Amino acid sequence: MTEAVRCKSCQLNQYPTARETCRRCGVALFEKPEPVAETPAEPSTPLTFAERVARELRTVRRKRGLSQGQLKAITGQPRTYFSKLENLKASPSVDSLTRVLAGIGITPYQFFLRVEGVKNSSIWADPFLSEIAPDVTRLTNAQRGEVLRFAQRLAREAEARP
Numbered sequence: 001m002t003e004a005v006r007c008k009s010c011q012l013n014q015y016p017t018a019r020e021t022c023r024r025c026g027v028a029l030f031e032k033p034e035p036v037a038e039t040p041a042e043p044s045t046p047l048t049f050a051e052r053v054a055r056e057l058r059t060v061r062r063k064r065g066l067s068q069g070q071l072k073a074i075t076g077q078p079r080t081y082f083s084k085l086e087n088l089k090a091s092p093s094v095d096s097l098t099r100v101l102a103g104i105g106i107t108p109y110q111f112f113l114r115v116e117g118v119k120n121s122s123i124w125a126d127p128f129l130s131e132i133a134p135d136v137t138r139l140t141n142a143q144r145g146e147v148l149r150f151a152q153r154l155a156r157e158a159e160a161r162p
Contacts, residue, residue, distance in 0.1 A: 107134035
């Protein structure tokens with residue numbers, strides 16, 4: 001059987017209530033133990049590349065408002081595959097990752113810029129450049145050189161104008 005206790009505030013002798021407060025004055029009948037100070041967290045180790053890819057894959061999918069089930073319908077991959085990718089239980093091939101990213105609506109180029117933390121580079125803020133950037137990877141070296149020379153000529157002409 002429970003023992004009677006005396007309220008330290010109003011001195012009323014009583015049996016403890018379920019809330020463990022005094023019936024007369026409402027003061028706590030028992031002292032709460034001091035909370036134990038949490039030990040400081042260990043300094044976090046940097047994420048591995050695979051962990052960054054998995055985290056960014058989940059982040060991008062959620063930002064696009066897609067569930068794993070919806071992504072299954074878009075890509076034809078099993079829903080569990082996306083869970084495994086996001087939880088580091090599977091490593092995607094390049095082709096598989098490209099299909100997944102296409103289903104999410106992001107190019108591999110844009111995705112890996114995000115993985116590496118290049119989110120707000122001023123050059124990629126330009127709508128035209130961000131649109132053509134994924135296609136640049138498909139150009140041959142000769143084509144890239146031609147595009148670069150053309151861009152340099154445009155820049156010189158723009159500087160020469162008053």
